Amino acid sequence: MRQRLLSEGAKELSYEIREIVKKADQLKKLGLAISWENIGDPIQKHHKMPSWIKDIISDLMKIDDTYSYCPSKGMLETREFLAKQTNAMGGVQITADDICFFNGLGDAISKAYQFISRTSRVIGPSPAYSTHSSAEAAHAAHEPLTYKLDPNNKWYPDLDDLYNKVKYNPNVVGILIINPDNPTGMVYPLETLKRIVQIAKEFDLFLIADEIYLNITYNGARAYSLAEIIEDVPGISMKGISKELPWPGSRCGWMEYYNRDKDVEFGRLCAALDNAKMIEVCSTKLPQVAIPKILGDPRFKTYRDQTNTNIGRRSKIISDILGTVPQLTFNPTYGAFYNTIIFRDGTLKPHQKMNIKDTKIKDLVEGWVNGQDIQLDKRFVYYLLGAKGICVVPISSFCSELQGFRVTLLEEDEETLVKTFTAIRDGIVEYLES
Numbered sequence: 001m002r003q004r005l006l007s008e009g010a011k012e013l014s015y016e017i018r019e020i021v022k023k024a025d026q027l028k029k030l031g032l033a034i035s036w037e038n039i040g041d042p043i044q045k046h047h048k049m050p051s052w053i054k055d056i057i058s059d060l061m062k063i064d065d066t067y068s069y070c071p072s073k074g075m076l077e078t079r080e081f082l083a084k085q086t087n088a089m090g091g092v093q094i095t096a097d098d099i100c101f102f103n104g105l106g107d108a109i110s111k112a113y114q115f116i117s118r119t120s121r122v123i124g125p126s127p128a129y130s131t132h133s134s135a136e137a138a139h140a141a142h143e144p145l146t147y148k149l150d151p152n153n154k155w156y157p158d159l160d161d162l163y164n165k166v167k168y169n170p171n172v173v174g175i176l177i178i179n180p181d182n183p184t185g186m187v188y189p190l191e192t193l194k195r196i197v198q199i200a201k202e203f204d205l206f207l208i209a210d211e212i213y214l215n216i217t218y219n220g221a222r223a224y225s226l227a228e229i230i231e232d233v234p235g236i237s238m239k240g241i242s243k244e245l246p247w248p249g250s251r252c253g254w255m256e257y258y259n260r261d262k263d264v265e266f267g268r269l270c271a272a273l274d275n276a277k278m279i280e281v282c283s284t285k286l287p288q289v290a291i292p293k294i295l296g297d298p299r300f301k302t303y304r305d306q307t308n309t310n311i312g313r314r315s316k317i318i319s320d321i322l323g324t325v326p327q328l329t330f331n332p333t334y335g336a337f338y339n340t341i342i343f344r345d346g347t348l349k350p351h352q353k354m355n356i357k358d359t360k361i362k363d364l365v366e367g368w369v370n371g372q373d374i375q376l377d378k379r380f381v382y383y384l385l386g387a388k389g390i391c392v393v394p395i396s397s398f399c400s401e402l403q404g405f406r407v408t409l410l411e412e413d414e415e416t417l418v419k420t421f422t423a424i425r426d427g428i429v430e431y432l433e434s
Contacts, residue, residue: 024038038391056297061286067285074099074254094258103252109135117173121171123147125148128399133399149186173205177207177210177226179224184333184338185334206263207230209235219332238254315332328342348380350376353434393406407424
C-alpha cells in the first residue's frame with residue numbers, strides 16, 4: 001500500500017478467550033467432543049431464562065415502536081429508571097443525562113479508551129480482562145499498564161504496587177476496577193475500594209469501574225458499587241444485562257458518569273463519549289425498553305438471588321475437586337462466575353505431557369507446542385484440550401506473569417460439572433507427574 005494502514009496499537013488487540021476456540025474447532029473437526037470452559041455465556045451452559053422474562057420480551061416485540069430508532073443516549077424512561085436505582089445506593093447522585101447506552105460493554109470499553117489522549121494511560125488489574133487491556137494498550141500503542149492482584153492474598157489488589165506505579169508514572173490518568181473481578185472471581189473489600197478512591201484523589205485521577213457482575217455475588221459476599229464510595233472523584237461505571245439477566249446476545253450496556261462537573265477535562269471526555277454515540281445514531285432499542293420491565297419486576301430479585309446461590313454451590317463443588325491438588329494455588333470465589341487457578345512456581349516444565357490416544361489429535365497438539373517459544377501454561381491448556389476435550393484459557397494471556405488457567409462456574413448440570421472438573425484435576429495430576 002502507498003502508506004502503512006495499521007496503527008502501532010493494532011498489534012495489542014488480542015482476545016485469548018476466543019482465540020482458544022480456533023484451536024478447539026480444529027480438534028472438533030477431528031471428532032473430539034469439546035467442553036467449553038473458556039467464555040462466560042450462561043445460556044451456552046444450559047441456563048434457562050424464566051418464562052415471565054421471555055413473555056415481557058415477546059410482548060415488546062409486538063409493539064411497532066420497538067423497531068424504531070431511540071434517542072442517541074438511550075431510552076429516557078430506562079435511563080431515569082437506572083438513575084433512580086443508582087441514587088438509591090445513597091452515594092453520588094446522577095440524572096438520566098449522566099447515562100449513555102452502548103452496544104454491549106465491549107462497545108463501551110472501546111469507546112472509553114479511544115478518546116483518551118494517546119500519551120495518557122489507564123492502569124488496570126492483572127490478571128487483566130482482555131477487552132480492557134487490549135483496548136487500553138491499542139489506544140496507547142504500548143503494552144498494558146497493570147497493578148497486581150495477589151493470588152496469595154485472596155486475589156486482593158497489591159495497593160503498594162498500585163500506589164507506586166501511579167506515583168512514578170505521571171502519564172497515568174485513571175484507574176480501572178473490575179468488581180467483582182474477571183478473571184479471578186474476587187470481590188473488592190470496602191476498605192480496598194476506599195483506598196483506591198484516596199489514591200485517585202491524591203493524584204487527580206478518574207476511576208473506571210466495570211460492574212457488569214455487580215449483582216452476581218454469593219457465599220456471603222457483597223460487592224460495593226463505585227457510586228457508593230467514589231465521593232467527589234470523577235468516575236465512570238460500566239454496567240449491562242449480558243451477565244445479570246443473563247442476555248449476552250442483546251449486546252446492551254451503558255456508562256454512568258459520576259462527578260463530571262467536578263473536572264473540566266473529565267467532563268469533556270464524557271461529552272466526547274456521548275457525541276460518539278450520536279454519530280452512530282443509537283444503540284439497540286429492544287433490550288433497553290425491556291430493562292425497566294424486567295429489573296423492576298418483583299420476581300427478578302428472587303430469580304437473581306436463587307441463580308447466585310446456584311453459582312455459589314457450584315463454586316464449592318469446584319473447590320472440593322481442584323482445591324485438593326497441592327501444586328495449585330486455589331482461591332474460593334465470591335463474585336462473577338469464574339475462577340483463576342495458579343500453578344505454584346516451578347511446577348510447570350517444558351517436557352510435561354498428557355496421554356492423547358487419537359494419533360491425529362496428538363500430532364496436531366504436539367505441532368502446536370513443539371518448536372516454538374510457548375508459555376508453559378498455554379502448553380498445559382493445549383494438552384488439556386487434546387487429551388480431555390476441555391477448553392480453558394491460559395492466565396498468561398491475561399497480561400500476567402503468573403502461570404495458570406481460568407474456568408467458568410456456569411455448568412448447570414451438576415453431574416456434567418463434576419465430570420468436567422474431575423477430568424481437569426486428573427489431567428493436572430497426570431501432566432505434572434509425566
